[in-house]
Amino acid sequence: ELSPAVNFALRISFYCLLCVVSSALTAPVCLLVNGGRTVKNMRIIKTVVKTFKYFFGLRFEVKGLENFKVEGPAIIVSNHQSILDMMGLMEVLPDDCVQVGKKELMYTGSVGLIIYLGGVIFINRKSTTSAKMVMAEVAKTMTTENVKVWVYPEGTRNCTGDLLPFKKGAFHLAVQAQVPVIPVVYSSFTTFYNPKKNLFTSGKIKVEVLPPIETKGLTSDDVSDLTDRCFRTMRETLFRLSGHPSEAKESS
Numbered sequence: 199e200l201s202p203a204v205n206f207a208l209r210i211s212f213y214c215l216l217c218v219v220s221s222a223l224t225a226p227v228c229l230l231v232n233g234g235r236t237v238k239n240m241r242i243i244k245t246v247v248k249t250f251k252y253f254f255g256l257r258f259e260v261k262g263l264e265n266f267k268v269e270g271p272a273i274i275v276s277n278h279q280s281i282l283d284m285m286g287l288m289e290v291l292p293d294d295c296v297q298v299g300k301k302e303l304m305y306t307g308s309v310g311l312i313i314y315l316g317g318v319i320f321i322n323r324k325s326t327t328s329a330k331m332v333m334a335e336v337a338k339t340m341t342t343e344n345v346k347v348w349v350y351p352e353g354t355r356n357c358t359g360d361l362l363p364f365k366k367g368a369f370h371l372a373v374q375a376q377v378p379v380i381p382v383v384y385s386s387f388t389t390f391y392n393p394k395k396n397l398f399t400s401g402k403i404k405v406e407v408l409p410p411i412e413t414k415g416l417t418s419d420d421v422s423d424l425t426d427r428c429f430r431t432m433r434e435t436l437f438r439l440s441g442h443p444s445e446a447k448e449s450s
């Protein structure tokens with residue numbers, strides 16, 4: 199019998215190895231098929247990553263996919279619990295959708311390369327000024343290139359079963375581009391995944407894509423309200439999906 203700590207380390211190492219090896223094999227395919235950095239590579243990446251869940255006994259129960267069917271671009275916001283989220287992301291990711299990620303991800307070898315080829319937008323979280331500039335550029339191009347953008351508004355991983363306060367970048371982006379915000383909520387991983395307790399077993403994750411929130415006519419003055427509204431809706435949904443109905447009531 200392996201100790202829980204060793205067992206946990208082995209499973210996480212296997213996950214990372216799977217990412218590194220699959221990225222190294224998938225990158226040449228992306229280059230051959232699409233010739234370079236483009237969101238079209240996400241279709242290839244998605245196909246590969248969607249097989250990962252079987253190695254870890256994870257199941258996804260998805261609701262509300264029809265809410266992605268908006269005309270034109272949109273900002274998708276979701277909760278961010280762990281590096282495992284990448285599997286949940288690929289499970290529902292619509293076509294022509296890029297993610298915003300921290301620039302440190304570029305330096306993870308083959309994983310960095312595949313993330314780059316997939317069109318991920320890199321931001322420097324330590325410099326609000328430069329992050330804002332990158333996001334303003336994205337606000338302009340998402341309409342001309344008709345892409346959706348996926349942002350984790352908590353700005354970092356958080357595996358507590360609750361949400362961190364939201365950063366405002368995603369909502370500024372939505373208002374600047376005058377496109378809807380589509381919230382996506384993943385149920386809490388705490389029952390099957392907890393690094394502090396060396397817990398990583400098989401498990402079921404509920405995913406809900408919520409109805410789009412329109413931003414037509416909103417200005418930068420409305421960004422705080424929009425952020426709060428999204429936060430409250432997502433927090434209620436998180437508690438409902440994770441089976442804490444009383445907390446959901448409290449926060450409403």
Ligand SMILES: CCCCCCCC/C=C\CCCCCCCC(=O)SCCNC(=O)CCNC(=O)[C@H](O)C(C)(C)COP(=O)(O)OP(=O)(O)OC[C@H]1O[C@@H](n2cnc3c(N)ncnc32)[C@H](O)[C@@H]1OP(=O)(O)O
Nearest residue numbers: 217220221224246299300326329350353365366367368370
């Ligand atoms: C084939 C196999 C392959 C396997 C391998 C895997 C392959 C997988 C492939 C592909 C998957 C890729 C997966 C990528 C996942 C990556 C996840 C991450 O990296 S998450 C971290 C980075 N993301 C964020 O941080 C975004 C969220 N953050 C924000 O949006 C922030 O707002 C940010 C960074 C823009 C600024 O950060 P602040 O910490 O300064 O935050 P604030 O408090 O919001 O802003 C300060 C002030 O600036 C204003 N502000 C912010 N943005 C503005 C804007 N655009 N315009 C005007 N004002 C703005 C705000 O209103 C605020 O001002 P007032 O407090 O309201 O007065």
Ligand SMILES: CCCCCCCCCCCCCCCC(=O)OC[C@@H](O)COP(=O)(O)O
Nearest residue numbers: 214217280281284300305306307309353354355
């Ligand atoms: C040469 C070095 C090789 C290193 C191999 C690393 C392999 C990593 C495999 C996991 C890939 C999963 C990518 C998902 C991205 C992700 O989820 O990143 C977390 C964050 O953005 C949040 O940042 P943080 O503030 O650190 O929580």
